[in-house]
């Protein structure tokens with residue numbers, strides 16, 4: 001008899017198998033017990049029929065408590081009534097680890113209670129489905145960039161630089177020096193691109209954001225590709241191909257997870273159609289002003305979540321907003337060739353209210369210009385000499401971007417809140433568990 005995972009049921013119909021499972025829920029009558037089971041690969045039902053098993057087995061099936069771990073032995077059958085399509089008719093049960101009264105019951109619980117029990121909540125169906133999608137996006141990211149000739153390049157987490165501004169830095173001590181937790185791997189990725197052509201970083205990043213929104217985490221994971229000899233227009237083409245690739249990969253490999261989440265697969269399929277629309281920041285401001293919904297919005301303002309939602313919904317597709325005002329973007333962006341007040345950059349805004357998922361730009365290549373920008377941003381030039389060296393020794397046009405992994409997962413799963421896109425979210429007021 002083979003020991004299998006639930007997900008492999010389809011290859012074992014009418015066969016007797018053994019599976020290691022946890023009990024998530026149960027109901028029973030005098031003659032039959034239905035055990036809802038999970039093993040981390042999927043969720044399905046075990047059926048115990050009193051007349052077909054030893055009396056102790058049926059007693060155990062009736063008494064066993066939620067989250068007890070056990071081995072079940074039985075025969076796999078097709079079950080057209082369930083999401084999953086298969087069930088197991090159980091002959092024997094061996095308890096592995098008994099469970100105390102489990103705090104998360106099938107009834108409704110408040111979010112704070114659930115977040116306090118995040119280490120257990122992760123076992124629930126929706127959380128399982130979200131982590132499947134997260135895993136697929138990670139897997140497909142490596143696949144995509146490897147196919148495109150990129151190499152994975154690891155940026156440090158402890159750093160002396162602050163690419164995205166000084167207000168949201170996590171400060172720490174590095175022996176007798178100051179250090180920060182990385183806000184972005186970008187500046188290091190630029191060194192990587194000058195060394196190896198096309199690289200991508202993928203690591204944790206930290207922002208001490210005081211804002212409490214459904215889109216912000218304090219600790220999040222970012223994918224940051226950086227490409228030498230590449231201008232912005234070509235970078236945008238790469239970005240949209242990458243996003244479409246991720247969406248298609250989730251459709252191809254996470255059908256069960258999307259079904260559990262009730263996500264509209266047809267809608268997701270639309271997001272694989274390229275190209276995505278591009279509008280300039282100037283046009284975006286005009287569109288918002290003309291809508292009459294954004295009183296007092298003036299050229300030069302940064303967009304918040306209502307503006308981003310309006311813009312992406314206007315197109316029903318992810319949309320690139322290009323060339324923002326220099327004053328609201330970081331120091332490293334390439335100045336616009338004809339408009340002194342703009343930089344050559346783009347944010348990709350996701351539809352359905354998910355907002356900015358990518359921020360990126362072409363990079364400034366002129367050392368003197370960059371040095372002035374670094375001073376203007378209130379940063380210490382001494383800390384950026386290595387970065388300026390990248391312009392001093394064979395500088396080339398180069399571009400890059402950053403995709404927030406959890407923003408992407410939140411959008412693809414259709415979740416309401418970004419806390420569901422990462423196993424243990426770090427948020428304002430939460431570092432437990």
Ligand code: 4AD
Pocket residue numbers: 163164183184185186207209215216217218220222224225356357358359360361400401402403404405406407
């Ligand atoms: O727009 P951001 O700040 O850009 C950068 O960090 C650049 N260095 C990227 C680059 O060009 N290499 O952040 C990029 C993306 C955002 O579009 C968003 O998806 C995500 O990172 N992000 C966050 N995700 C969750 N919580 C936060 N607090 C986030 N801040 C940014």
Ligand code: MG
Pocket residue numbers: 347356358359
């Ligand atoms: Mg941004």
